[in-house]
Amino acid sequence: MDRSTGGAPTRPPQGVAGAVLLLGVLLAGAAPLIPLAVLVYRHEPELLPLFAVPLAVLVAAWRIARDRARDQLTDPLTDLPNRHALLLAAQEAIADHEEDEGYSVGLILLDLDRFRSLNDALGHTAGDRLLVHISRRLHRALRSGPHNPTRSDPDEVFAQLPDSQGRPVVARMGGDEFAVLLPGVGCPDTLERMANALIAELAAPIRLDGLLLVLEASAGVCVYPRHAQDAEALLRRADVAMGHAQRRRSGVEQYDEARDIDTPYRIGLLGDLRRALETGEVQLHYQPKVAFDGRVVGLEALLRWERPGRGKVSPDEFIGLAESSGLMPRLTDYVLEAAVGQLSDWRRQGLEVQVAVNVSPRDVLNPGFAGRVAGHLARHGVPAHALQLEITERLLLDDSRLAADTLAELRRSGVGMSLDDFGTGHSSLVRLRSLPVGELKIDRSFVSRMVADHHDAAVVRCSVELAHSLGLTVVAEGVEDDETWERLHGLGVDAVQGWLVSAALPAEQATAWLMVHRTTAPKVEWLTPRPALPPTP
Numbered sequence: 249m250d251r252s253t254g255g256a257p258t259r260p261p262q263g264v265a266g267a268v269l270l271l272g273v274l275l276a277g278a279a280p281l282i283p284l285a286v287l288v289y290r291h292e293p294e295l296l297p298l299f300a301v302p303l304a305v306l307v308a309a310w311r312i313a314r315d316r317a318r319d320q321l322t323d324p325l326t327d328l329p330n331r332h333a334l335l336l337a338a339q340e341a342i343a344d345h346e347e348d349e350g351y352s353v354g355l356i357l358l359d360l361d362r363f364r365s366l367n368d369a370l371g372h373t374a375g376d377r378l379l380v381h382i383s384r385r386l387h388r389a390l391r392s393g394p395h396n397p398t399r400s401d402p403d404e405v406f407a408q409l410p411d412s413q414g415r416p417v418v419a420r421m422g423g424d425e426f427a428v429l430l431p432g433v434g435c436p437d438t439l440e441r442m443a444n445a446l447i448a449e450l451a452a453p454i455r456l457d458g459l460l461l462v463l464e465a466s467a468g469v470c471v472y473p474r475h476a477q478d479a480e481a482l483l484r485r486a487d488v489a490m491g492h493a494q495r496r497r498s499g500v501e502q503y504d505e506a507r508d509i510d511t512p513y514r515i516g517l518l519g520d521l522r523r524a525l526e527t528g529e530v531q532l533h534y535q536p537k538v539a540f541d542g543r544v545v546g547l548e549a550l551l552r553w554e555r556p557g558r559g560k561v562s563p564d565e566f567i568g569l570a571e572s573s574g575l576m577p578r579l580t581d582y583v584l585e586a587a588v589g590q591l592s593d594w595r596r597q598g599l600e601v602q603v604a605v606n607v608s609p610r611d612v613l614n615p616g617f618a619g620r621v622a623g624h625l626a627r628h629g630v631p632a633h634a635l636q637l638e639i640t641e642r643l644l645l646d647d648s649r650l651a652a653d654t655l656a657e658l659r660r661s662g663v664g665m666s667l668d669d670f671g672t673g674h675s676s677l678v679r680l681r682s683l684p685v686g687e688l689k690i691d692r693s694f695v696s697r698m699v700a701d702h703h704d705a706a707v708v709r710c711s712v713e714l715a716h717s718l719g720l721t722v723v724a725e726g727v728e729d730d731e732t733w734e735r736l737h738g739l740g741v742d743a744v745q746g747w748l749v750s751a752a753l754p755a756e757q758a759t760a761w762l763m764v765h766r767t768t769a770p771k772v773e774w775l776t777p778r779p780a781l782p783p784t785p
Contacts, residue, residue: 323420325376326383334419334427338479341431342472352434353472355427356443357486358386359494360450361464363424374457379424381454382463386426389449390416427483436502439469443500466493470503484510495571497641506565509572518573520555521566525582529553532586533752534603536761537723537745544765545743546602546636549587550752571608580611584624588635590755592628599762604636604666612639613650618657625663632662638689640668652683659684666723670711681718688715692726692746699731712739 321333329337338353345351360382367375417429428446433439447465454461468489476482485503488510493501505511509518524530531554534547553561570579587605594601611617625632637658639651659665666687690711698705708724715722724736727746736744753761 326380326420328383328387328426329417329419331419331421331427334417334421334429335479335483337417337419337429338472338482341429342479345431350434352432352474353482354430354433354436354439354442355470355472355482355486356430356439356446356467357421357470357483357490358426358428358443358446358450358465358467359490360424361466361494363463366461367424370457370459378454378456378461379420381456382450383418383420383426385449385452386418386428386446389446390418390428427486434471434474436469436471436474439471440500440502443467443469447499465499466490466497467500468493468503469500475503475505491572492568495568507568507572509569514569517555517561517566518569518575520558521553521569521575521579524553524555525578529556530579530582531754532583532590533754534590534758535745535752536750536758536765537604537743538749539743540737540741542765544601544762546604547758548604548638548745548752549583549590549606551583552752571610576608576610577614580607581620581624584621588624588628588630591630591634594759594762595630595634597759597763599759599766600634601762602634602636602664604638604664606638606668609640609651612654615650615654618654618661621658621663622661632658633664636664636666636687638666638668639683639685641670656684659686667720670715685720687721687723689723689725689745690741695724695726695732695736695746696728698735699729705735708736709739712741716740 321329321336323330338355341353363375366378370378416431417427419427419429421427428442430439430442433442444467447467450463450465454463468486468491470476470482470486470489472478472482476485485508488508489501489503492504492507493499505513508514521530531552532549533552534549536544537546537548539545551563551567553563553566555561567576567579570576583605587603591601591603607617621635621637622632625635637655639655655665664687665683665685666689667683667685668689669691670688688711690708694704694707694711698708712722721742722740723743723745724741725745727733727736727744727748729748733744733748750761
């Protein structure tokens with residue numbers, strides 16, 4: 249029947265051309281154009297040949313637009329979502345549940361430790377293959393749970409992922425940085441366990457070009473809305489946490505506003521710290537180090553700051569702020585000037601002691617650092633051997649060659665060197681041997697628990713044996729009771745430091761303490777039985 253009469257349309261021809269055209273649309277992947285092709289096929293079959301050319305153009309244009317959109321959201325190397333895609337996913341997860349009370353979105357940001365050195369050593373092509381392998385491990389871990397055989401129940405942590413509030417998103421943020429978005433996961437402790445599980449997954453050996461590689465990573469975790477109110481802030485604050493984990497070599501850190509330099513509190517604290525360095529508010533207290541025969545072998549200079557109207561500020565807090573803000577060189581110069589000046593005063597009073605000053609890896613890696621130290625000593629007329637610099641294991645994990653050169657120059661001038669907080673990092677024996685240190689300090693975290701925990705006691709014993717085999721003097725920090733004193737004495741430790749001997753004292757009190765104990769060995773007093781004292785403030 250004719251269409252003009254209002255009856256049913258004529259039955260479309262079942263031509264091969266029409267079927268081929270529809271099949272071509274399907275094979276071209278141009279699904280949005282199928283309705284248009286069907287419409288022409290049903291009602292104007294004679295126009296099919298004319299339709300083919302513009303259809304081909306439309307298909308090509310559609311595919312170009314599709315690929316361009318995909319490229320904007322995909323990392324070309326790993327085929328994972330990129331930074332922009334992760335932000336969109338986070339924004340969508342937050343927007344979809346904005347009214348849901350108690351809903352959270354977790355974010356884990358991971359960065360491979362020392363990947364740049366590995367990339368330079370193996371070549372960028374091998375480095376790219378390694379990144380692809382890592383991306384697959386992360387994707388597999390989120391899909392089925394890590395399978396590292398060193399863990400007893402590898403799927404337990406990831407079994408906590410919610411099924412109904414969005415799928416996890418693994419993204420490559422650029423370079424050697426990856427992110428995992430976890431909609432519905434709001435407990436920071438749960439996120440921290442997941443991050444540790446992912447780091448353990450990445451630590452499984454990888455064979456590449458005949459080499460067996462073991463990777464280490466650092467991670468920061470952050471939660472919406474607990475730590476951030478939008479996707480951009482969530483990512484930035486996860487980055488702050490990750491940076492803190494890298495500086496501390498702690499593996500994983502949760503976001504902590506107190507460590508974020510860009511919060512109003514931290515901006516105000518930084519301004520007050522700059523002013524405190526100008527006005528002399530930051531003070532040095534001195535904690536004695538003594539040998540078991542009662543000799544005072546030195547003192548450690550420790551920073552103390554009482555913020556006007558706010559009270560005492562933790563050294564960890566304001567020193568960390570100085571590190572992250574670029575203020576550390578100025579703070580180090582302030583400490584060196586005060587400590588060397590105090591040494592000069594003590595020497596005029598006949599007190600021949602050595603003072604140890606903690607220095608940042610960033611300071612030691614500055615090529616002009618040795619000259620700055622020499623300048624402070626010369627200005628006050630203090631011999632180099634009266635000053636000792638305490639460095640941490642973290643320095644061994646950075647540019648150990650540059651550090652060794654700087655420290656060797658200082659050591660040649662007579663300045664003493666001590667490796668502080670030994671056992672808390674991941675340094676190797678080869679790197680330990682490369683630094684010209686003469687003293688090793690065992691961290692208080694091991695010393696304070698060695699009586700109650702046989703594992704910590706074993707760490708202390710092995711550290712003493714290792715240090716002595718390398719010709720180093722051993723100092724134990726955090727000695728607070730007589731039993732610990734006796735254990736350390738039995739292990740052959742050379743000197744101790746802690747509340748059992750003395751708290752850290754202001755300069756005037758430290759002077760009085762030295763005056764008393766330069767002629768009277770205080771060993772008998774220390775060995776008098778007493779309860780453990782509270783930790784050093």
